[in-house]
Amino acid sequence: MTDTTLTILIVGLLALMGVGLYGLLAVRNLIKVIVALQILVKGALLALVAAGAASGQVNLGQSLAATVIVADTVVAVVGLALAVQVRRTVGTLDVQALARLKK
Amino acid sequence: MTAFAWLVLVPLLAAPVVYLIGRWGSQSNQPAAARQAGLAALIVAWFPFVLAAQDFTTNGPATLTVGAASLTLDGMGLLLAALALGLGTLVAIYSTEYMAADENQEKFYAMLTLLVGVMIGLGCATDLFNLWVWFEAMAISSYLLVAFYRNISTSLEAGVKYLVQSAVGSVFVLLGIALVLAKTGTLDLAEIRAAAELSPLFLAAGGLFFIGFGVKVALVPMHTWLPDAHSQAPSGISAMLSGVVIEAGLVALLRVLAGLGGLAISWGVVLMLFGALNMTVGNLMALRQKQVKRLLAYSSLSHVGYMLIGLGVSVYAGEAAGAQGGMFHMLNHGMMKGLAFLAAGALLYTLHLSRGSHDPLTVDDLAGASKRYPLVAFALSLAVLALGGLPPLAGFMSKWQIFVAGAQTHNVWIIVLVIYAGLNSVLSLAYYAPLVNVMYRKQPSEAVLAGRMMPTAMLVPVLILIAGVVVLGFWPSLLQWLTGPAGSALLAAFGG
Numbered sequence: 001m002t003d004t005t006l007t008i009l010i011v012g013l014l015a016l017m018g019v020g021l022y023g024l025l026a027v028r029n030l031i032k033v034i035v036a037l038q039i040l041v042k043g044a045l046l047a048l049v050a051a052g053a054a055s056g057q058v059n060l061g062q063s064l065a066a067t068v069i070v071a072d073t074v075v076a077v078v079g080l081a082l083a084v085q086v087r088r089t090v091g092t093l094d095v096q097a098l099a100r101l102k103k
Numbered sequence: 104m105t106a107f108a109w110l111v112l113v114p115l116l117a118a119p120v121v122y123l124i125g126r127w128g129s130q131s132n133q134p135a136a137a138r139q140a141g142l143a144a145l146i147v148a149w150f151p152f153v154l155a156a157q158d159f160t161t162n163g164p165a166t167l168t169v170g171a172a173s174l175t176l177d178g179m180g181l182l183l184a185a186l187a188l189g190l191g192t193l194v195a196i197y198s199t200e201y202m203a204a205d206e207n208q209e210k211f212y213a214m215l216t217l218l219v220g221v222m223i224g225l226g227c228a229t230d231l232f233n234l235w236v237w238f239e240a241m242a243i244s245s246y247l248l249v250a251f252y253r254n255i256s257t258s259l260e261a262g263v264k265y266l267v268q269s270a271v272g273s274v275f276v277l278l279g280i281a282l283v284l285a286k287t288g289t290l291d292l293a294e295i296r297a298a299a300e301l302s303p304l305f306l307a308a309g310g311l312f313f314i315g316f317g318v319k320v321a322l323v324p325m326h327t328w329l330p331d332a333h334s335q336a337p338s339g340i341s342a343m344l345s346g347v348v349i350e351a352g353l354v355a356l357l358r359v360l361a362g363l364g365g366l367a368i369s370w371g372v373v374l375m376l377f378g379a380l381n382m383t384v385g386n387l388m389a390l391r392q393k394q395v396k397r398l399l400a401y402s403s404l405s406h407v408g409y410m411l412i413g414l415g416v417s418v419y420a421g422e423a424a425g426a427q428g429g430m431f432h433m434l435n436h437g438m439m440k441g442l443a444f445l446a447a448g449a450l451l452y453t454l455h456l457s458r459g460s461h462d463p464l465t466v467d468d469l470a471g472a473s474k475r476y477p478l479v480a481f482a483l484s485l486a487v488l489a490l491g492g493l494p495p496l497a498g499f500m501s502k503w504q505i506f507v508a509g510a511q512t513h514n515v516w517i518i519v520l521v522i523y524a525g526l527n528s529v530l531s532l533a534y535y536a537p538l539v540n541v542m543y544r545k546q547p548s549e550a551v552l553a554g555r556m557m558p559t560a561m562l563v564p565v566l567i568l569i570a571g572v573v574v575l576g577f578w579p580s581l582l583q584w585l586t587g588p589a590g591s592a593l594l595a596a597f598g599g
Contacts (some may be wrong), residue, residue, distance in 0.1 A: 017274075020274075024267070024271065030263065033267060037267065037270050037271070040271065040274050041270070041274055041277075043274070044274045044277035044278055044281070045277075047277065047278055047281035048277065048280070048281045048284070050281070050285070051280075051281035051282070051284040051285035052284060054285045055284055055285050055286070055287070055288035056288060057284070057288050060284070060290070061284065064232055064280075064284075067232070067236060068277060071236065071239045071240075071243075074243055075239070075242075075243060075246075075266070075270050078243060078246050078247065078266065079263075079266050079267075079270075082246075082250055082259060082262050082263055082266065083263075085250070085253045085254075085259055086256075086259050086263065089253075089254055089255070089256050089259060090256050090259070095263070098256065098259070098260045098263065099260060
């Protein structure tokens with residue numbers, strides 16, 4: 001892999017993680033929070049692929065990324081299931097409203 | 104197939120079977136099927152555990168290789184397996200009554216079995232990515248258990264908080280893995296250790312691992328999910344989360360740091376610093392709590408602090424005693440906090456849950472509880488006094504071992520830290536003692552007078568844990584076969 005490709009990958013992953021982290025901090029809708037989380041994980045996926053390529057272990061890096069996709073999808077499913085339940089029970093998806101419920 | 108392979112496989116394979124049996128049971132009007140299947144699965148898992156433990160004491164660590172991935176049952180793995188399986192079985196017995204009236208019990212028992220199996224696997228992982236997969240599986244099974252009361256808004260809030268924070272933590276771990284992979288081209292922890300050097304890249308990876316795994320270990324300031332999750336989960340699960348899951352996170356963190364072991368000394372210092380921070384914040388926050396389960400959750404923070412000090416001292420000074428003390432405290436904390444949560448949960452059940460209320464159990468509710476529920480009140484008092492480090496209970500023995508190990512380093516800073524930990528231990532009595540006082544010296548509260556009978560199935564695990572806490576206090580060397588190898592395995596991994 002050329003240095004240029006690696007640089008593009010690193011810029012891409014930093015951008016994705018930046019967007020994800022910003023989203024986690026700025027967004028109040030629970031579904032959007034989970035979307036932000038997904039963007040963050042996509043950054044990490046890119047990091048694994050880039051690391052595999054940089055160390056000459058392309059297969060290893062990509063198989064790790066494939067495994068992460070599976071695990072991460074399960075997390076997203078659980079998160080969205082929680083969001084459905086929050087909407088049903090509390091009547092809103094606003095994270096701050098959920099936090100205010102605590103006595 | 105070796106006993107070790109079965110030890111990992113039995114709970115993992117049993118989890119879906121438990122779910123199916125429970126599903127069948129709830130459709131054909133046999134609601135007890137789920138709990139019987141769950142309990143049976145965990146009891147069956149004891150057979151391979153005993154065989155694997157015997158094999159370990161005679162032949163040393165066993166290795167299981169499937170394709171490119173391999174698991175090794177060493178001292179630390181065995182300790183975690185014993186803790187997970189022991190507490191898991193007691194929680195399954197306890198929950199037969201505690202959860203009896205709830206819907207979706209098949210999910211509860213399937214997830215509990217899965218959680219136990221995954222933690223056994225986590226303790227044995229020797230490969231960085233393998234470790235991450237087990238870690239993530241543990242997180243996923245515990246999300247569902249934390250948010251088990253899915254119609255209660257506070258438990259949903261706890262579940263959301265836990266999920267988001269853990270998921271961000273696991274992204275940090277992945278980034279750390281990517282850094283290590285990019286530098287060394289391997290994921291095997293032993294090979295990484297051989298390649299590790301003092302470079303900014305490894306320091307950055309270590310920092311990422313501290314943050315990522317630290318969320319699960321509840322290192323301050325990544326601890327904010329813990330009081331919510333531990334207090335909102337069903338009480339049996341609170342005991343599992345507090346008694347085993349945070350310890351499993353700690354084992355994962357230690358394994359990874361050992362992989363970056365060329366820098367062993369600096370990691371020891373970081374561990375001790377987090378230890379001091381955890382003790383301080385945990386104790387100070389616990390002082391202000393009115394709800395019993397939140398108080399116990401904050402006290403878990405401070406106990407992680409004691410473990411970190413013992414482990415940090417041993418990593419820093421290369422001393423086996425500190426590691427053994429830390430591991431012993433891990434085991435004791437599992438029992439003491441398990442007992443505390445199960446006893447508090449039993450009171451929560453009789454005072455609130457069995458009457459259809461999901462109100463939290465407050466300290467005031469406990470007033471005069473000893474008059475109606477003498478055994479459970481005694482169990483809760485014993486547990487909190489052991490947690491506070493009152494001799495001759497179990498908690499005192501392991502704290503003492505940690506403090507002695509710290510003092511033996513003859514390093515002024517570590518001795519100051521040990522004295523500080525001792526003072527913290529005294530401070531913790533300031534919130535444990537009022538619990539005992541309120542149960543024994545006050546007139547019974549309305550909640551206590553209106554409370555239901557205590558079910559027998561809840562008393563069995565409570566009695567077993569009482570025996571454990573008392574016996575280990577008088578005879579701390581009883582579990583030396585478990586904590587000794589665990590401490591040495593840690594030091595060996597760090598190259599001590």
